[in-house]
Amino acid sequence: MAETNTIQYTAKDFKSDQEVRWCPGCGDHGILASLQKTLADMGIAREKYVFVSGIGCSSRLPYYMNTYGFHSIHGRAAAIATGVKIANPDLMVWEMTGDGDALAIGGNHFIHAVRRNIDIKILLFNNEIYGLTKGQYSPTSQKGLVTKTSPFGTIEEPFKVGELTIGSHGRFFARTVDYNLQLSGEVYREAALFRGTTVVEVIQNCVIFNDGVHDAITNKEFRDDRTIVLHQGQPMIFGKDRDKGLILEGIKLKVVKIGENGITEKDLLVHDAEEANPGIHYMLAGMQYPEYPFALGVIRAVKMQTYDGAMIEQHRHVQSISKIRSVDELLMSGSTWVVE
Amino acid sequence: MAETNTIQYTAKDFKSDQEVRWCPGCGDHGILASLQKTLADMGIAREKYVFVSGIGCSSRLPYYMNTYGFHSIHGRAAAIATGVKIANPDLMVWEMTGDGDALAIGGNHFIHAVRRNIDIKILLFNNEIYGLTKGQYSPTSQKGLVTKTSPFGTIEEPFKVGELTIGSHGRFFARTVDYNLQLSGEVYREAALFRGTTVVEVIQNCVIFNDGVHDAITNKEFRDDRTIVLHQGQPMIFGKDRDKGLILEGIKLKVVKIGENGITEKDLLVHDAEEANPGIHYMLAGMQYPEYPFALGVIRAVKMQTYDGAMIEQHRHVQSISKIRSVDELLMSGSTWVVE
Amino acid sequence: MGKRSKVIERDAVVIRFSGDSGDGMQLTGTLFSNTSALFGHNLSTFPDYPAEIRAPQGTVGGVSGFQVHIGHKLINTPGDYPDILVAMNPAAIRANAGFLKPGATIIYDTDSFTEKNIQRAGYKADPFTEDKIETLNLIGAPITTLVKETLKDLEIDPKTVLRTKNMFALGMVYWLFDSQLDYTEKFIDDKFGKKPVVAEANSKVLRAGYYYAETIEALTPSYRVLPAPIAKGVYRNINGNQATAWGFLAAAERAGLKLFIGSYPITPATGILEELALRKDLGVKSLQCEDEIAGICTAIGASYAGNLAVTSTSGPGLALKSEALNLAVMTELPLVVVDVQRGGPSTGLPTKTEQADLWQALYGRNGESPVVVIAAGTPSDCFHFAFESARIAVEHMTPVLLMTDSYLANGSEPWKIPAMKDLPAIKVPVAVKEEKEFMAYERDEKTLARKWAIPGTPGLEHRVGGLEKTKKGSVSYTPENHEYMVRMREEKVERIQSEVPDLKITGDKKADLLVIGWGSSYGHILTAVTELKEEGYSIAATHFNYIRPLPKNCEEVFSGYRKLVVCELNNGQFANYLRMKYQKFTFTQYNKIQGLPFTVGEIKDHCKTLLEGK
Amino acid sequence: MGKRSKVIERDAVVIRFSGDSGDGMQLTGTLFSNTSALFGHNLSTFPDYPAEIRAPQGTVGGVSGFQVHIGHKLINTPGDYPDILVAMNPAAIRANAGFLKPGATIIYDTDSFTEKNIQRAGYKADPFTEDKIETLNLIGAPITTLVKETLKDLEIDPKTVLRTKNMFALGMVYWLFDSQLDYTEKFIDDKFGKKPVVAEANSKVLRAGYYYAETIEALTPSYRVLPAPIAKGVYRNINGNQATAWGFLAAAERAGLKLFIGSYPITPATGILEELALRKDLGVKSLQCEDEIAGICTAIGASYAGNLAVTSTSGPGLALKSEALNLAVMTELPLVVVDVQRGGPSTGLPTKTEQADLWQALYGRNGESPVVVIAAGTPSDCFHFAFESARIAVEHMTPVLLMTDSYLANGSEPWKIPAMKDLPAIKVPVAVKEEKEFMAYERDEKTLARKWAIPGTPGLEHRVGGLEKTKKGSVSYTPENHEYMVRMREEKVERIQSEVPDLKITGDKKADLLVIGWGSSYGHILTAVTELKEEGYSIAATHFNYIRPLPKNCEEVFSGYRKLVVCELNNGQFANYLRMKYQKFTFTQYNKIQGLPFTVGEIKDHCKTLLEGK
């Protein structure tokens, strides 16, 4: 893949000439801004980026990036991105997708891309609704949500993006929030630098069809008490006053108050995103308010050979042992006979 | 759903008149036999069963059951089974599927059925290969497997069925082995009695295209030392001499020897399939030889409202509050006007 | 109610409400049409949304329109071009400038003509001169100012105040038509019942608009459209998607079956799923599935288990369903697949209308795969054809493809409500246990339909599936059996022809030109041909709702005309289908592939050329 | 080598090896044909597997067959019916009884005629009388006993002993043809190199069979087929799937592009993926995807990124790919989709052949969706048409659908190996950075193809997608732009007609009957028509490999004949397509929908009826 830090860019260099058409107030604006900034800072040549998306409000993003872009069809971005990356491993391939695009119609490509660990950067805009088609529930909508197709409330449990990712053998899962440009920037950068499939779930607000659905964890008043930002090698502390933390009790995580019952910072779990055993990451990704704080940051980042890397290696290996180097040689190999 | 234990059957009553066409020695024969026996013992009326399958050797099973059967198209059994169950919740719906059928082309329907907790009984015949199409690798094939489409070995990591199931918000996951009719019978019965989506992974041997792939854990000589059969409420003991067990060490499971380092049976983890927190089940389902014993039996069985049950409830509720009871009334509701 | 300097009596008037997506134009249009309907007009409406949820404010891309055609004669289309345009901002002028009737009236909010808005709409300075429409009847009103003024004493926030602007415009329009305000006031009360201040604000503004129009002399001419001579009955407005959904409800009731719908949202078909999701009271099982494939597959499962099963989608979704549709063909299960067509190929023009999925509906599957194909002609028609599709599917044990499109789905018209008892009962060919062994593919002698053996029935245990089957239902690779079954499936569908009503002709049985249409172009063709006949041309029209099988009398009908022209919103798919079926006739074609319905004018012009070039 | 009481010299002989799936008939057939090829015969082969991996032993469902047609004149088909049947068990007799030439020879293993086997095959007691074939030339040999006897001194397990039975039969057949054993012995040595005992056993048994045949007088008549007059060159046997795969390799090399294949296994197409998966040495990127949709989508991604991208499948898979195929149509990216047809609809007859996906290939997508459709005619032809498909896709920036079928995929024939330098270079329309702004949909004046702007190229950053686009590549909902783009995409495909070779005629330019075929029926039609002409009938044949666009000279060709008959393995899809395109001709049709190719005899009979009924 392309080298980093070679070129000086500003965020503006990543803005295309297309008018941004999301609703005013939509969380997507923040995601775009943060992404443009992050890419500018990476210093990778602009032409090395390909932004692939499916269909949805979120999937419009590639139009606004002054890079190569492919706004494809609903649910297929992961498969298309896979093809792009395999065809030219030198490109940095980003997939922009929504909760419907990636997890409803696109669920199969999503889990298989993750399983294969193909080096694509998936940004999943989770607004827990179908925005573009004007407000139907999605596979991440909370049970009971009233929408146009669930006028009496949905009757199905949602996927949790992190659980599905890790359950699909995922090596990288991170989470951020649309308005938090700082955290988002950090997370996008980590994803960009990781080799393998990275799934970043962005908690996104759809002002029109699902406004405020994330309020319980995004509202300024309580968000510090209800979310925990995980940092590699740091104890799991959170809260406005940084007085709460997580410990393991038996087979479960537990929230504790520092200072109470003799608990000190040292008793807390220390975050290790690089731990291969998925058990703890699985639990962290599944944490939900009110029982637990909602986890943000890079939750899992375990290195593994990538699919694209393994393919290159296998090609090299076979080419080093095979006698066939051209089609002519192939056609002449094996059983042939001569008519004279 | 239908009541149990009302009718006297023998396994023969569940045999159809169709000739069984699997290869001699194929693990599928054992699965069929065990299933026929289990169903006979359940005592549910034969006509209440619907066996839905996709395409694959495994998906041939419905032809051999003297029940209602639908041998559908590749990968779609979960969706078809969902339709059958919703249309008539009084039926007991079984899905017969393979690792390719359920997890390659059918991956999306699989994870969504599991997420919705629709009351269907999924039996996934895992032979880690595409049998019917004569030997290509599947999403569960071990990395490196040489097959017709991976002549130099596969370069992708497999799904673990249990991890994917739990990651999809699964409430019931169990595992058995084709030749173990006893354990299989127990597991099938548990699945039948559970209300919700049950995923049973059957470790199955394909004698033709992937013979012996499960040998490390199924070979008579070592299988007792390399597998653990989990029983509700029982300590996690295994081994030919029942001298090994599992404990939790930090965030990970660990194999210990009873008697060594002062470990007694009491120190072992006690299996609780009904624990809602998925963390421990996730780890158990992911255990692999040689690091761990391979887990068999019912690994997770957590009660939850089913999708079909919730739909019935919602129908009742809406019907109790709506004034519309017929199409005539609907058509006359809302804004109308009379022309005289 | 005030003096009127000049009242124009008209057979029909077209009015278009146009503004920013946030301006409430859809609601305004709906209120206006409902009021007209109550007054006794015939009418037809068509909304026209932007593809984006909220395109940037003030731009042409963000303009939302709603067109209403009212009349006291038969109204078959929402009208080509408006007589009256209500434009809430300069972008609305720009969007409609090319599509106005000569002499049209434009009511607009002068307050919105700020420099910024004018430029956003793509003008330099003066919309009216730049688009050369200064000659029209322009009626500017400082709506924003007046609305603020009207509501200055109410305690409401400025946002809500501005949201009432549409009511002001609507009030002005009502005065133009000398309409009553009762209906709209009642509606406002119902809608804002819980927020009485908001209700009061809207009512106040509505009346303010009405009186403002009365006050200013400029508001002439005003229009009078007499009530139409309409058949007695109870009426309601209905759009195509709602009519489709309700047609299935009616069919389920008349068949004594539960209705099942498995779908995945897609524009412009989502409304069918949304409508049926509301009907838990009638026991509808509605599943929003994970994708289109699951949509049809759950429906196939439900059909197998004995429900009346339906799946709805648009073109790209139909493509995804094609493999599974063949499973229904092979298992011979009843199933209705609705394709609400939109502009293609691929994602194409998702919010626009087109008739280009015909080939796909007829032939878009592997192998020899006959299905019934039916196309509705008007929004309310969808009720009838949804019912028919379900009836045929069940009685003939076959999948049926029902085609509508964006134009029908969103368009609406008054509809005389039928009584269920007047609709035919649907006979369900349920299998019952008999002495002899049950044969899953034994066929009815007349229809060739197999019987529906419903799981749960003792003694009928059997297996079906996608592999070729014998009569008994066992898998068979025998050459002769396959050929036999292919022919049976084909013949079963062809025999439905005996139930297809004959083609009807508008006009004479013999003439110079026959205009042929199918599906949603019904209204436009009918209007065009009726007008041309009135103008003295030797012309007739015929319309297809049954595409496969075709009506019996096609040849007979075609034989009566010197020229045949097939008009459709694609590149000639139906024309080619007819060429293949009726080789001896020469079909010319008239096509439009612009994401828009035909206009009556276009069809008339083309026909005239054909007739004059004879 | 021994006396021969009677040697029959023949232009051509058909031989069929038939036995249980485990009996090694595919290998036996392959060895026989390779030996014949080395001797200089023309030949054509066709294997015929059971649908089940291992159907119950001894049953008709489990019979595996391999037919070889060798000759010293041109061989265009694997032959209708065998002159010689090798039957390893009673089930093999039953499976073939209805399909033998009058006077045919049957070599069979008398040891296998146990009561149990006879009954398993569905006979009561005596296969030969029950199937009324006792009049044929029956040659029984106690093969099992003889094999055991032959190997009694070798130290090998009984299973391996029994597995050599096929070699005994092959030995007998070689004697019949007076063939050399060298090739087969060499093959045996290569194959069992690591297990010398097994190699020895097989060789021993092969020779034992040969000498046994020599010994028994019953083995007359024996056959002699002279070598064919074959063009000079290096030859190999090739089947359709391999030829397809290799054609793409050749195209990639001649285009200077990497080859990418994204596929999902499906019978009978899997062989293409399997063949290309082997070619890591040539840098092929082969992806076995999670499903067919991912197959085409990864290929579209790879095409976008600059690879020569291919996806292969069969009918049900093509149905699943149809939505994404439209994305390639809309984005105008080069892509080859291979459809190896099989019996449909739905899962249908997965291991049998049929030509019933033509409609789907032409029209199975939403909206106006033109793609190029090409069909190969013989197994080795697949190389040429795979190359052509790739060339057209790249040079014209369009998806191309290449159609083969089960018959071509599995059938094989000798093929003269071409040299890469003799194949045309493929010109890749790569976009390069210029002064002016890059326009993604700017078209070549002649071909109307857009340029391929490959990610990684500085300055060509652009966006493509499934929504309708302007020339620049921005989204556009403008009515005129859509109509323009629809017509451009259509016209782009139509212009390829200028590169389509003219139809060729076998026979005279004017005659009473023209037999029209497409795709894999080439050999059967050619043979039938050639024979009929030799018999004095006024007949000719023409064959279509280019389905869309059609060759330029169709009308001219059709005009020369009094009657036209379209022969195809479906219910008349190509016939209807021609009716639609060439309305003034009357096309009759001759169809077979049995999962089997035509026989030459069937076509001849039908043509005779047509000619005699004139």
Ligand SMILES: Cc1ncc(C[n+]2csc(CCOP(=O)(O)OP(=O)(O)O)c2C)c(N)n1
């Ligand atoms: C094959 C197909 N099916 C359905 C659709 C309609 N559709 C477009 S976007 C969408 C859902 C979008 O939801 P999400 O991915 O969450 O994106 P958001 O708009 O919320 O960002 C749907 C159902 C389509 N375009 N294509």
Ligand SMILES: Cc1ncc(C[n+]2csc(CCOP(=O)(O)OP(=O)(O)O)c2C)c(N)n1
């Ligand atoms: C749409 C479609 N794609 C592909 C196939 C070919 N196919 C049939 S079964 C199968 C895989 C079967 O594997 P698995 O589900 O593991 O079943 P097994 O035979 O191993 O029991 C494939 C690829 C098909 N029938 N239909």
Ligand code: SF4
């Ligand atoms: S509909 Fe929702 S997700 Fe879409 S642009 Fe508007 S606010 Fe954003």
Ligand code: SF4
């Ligand atoms: S191929 Fe394998 S899975 Fe299929 S029937 Fe044979 S042994 Fe069983």
Ligand SMILES: [Mg+2]
């Ligand atoms: Mg969303």
Ligand SMILES: [Mg+2]
């Ligand atoms: Mg398998």
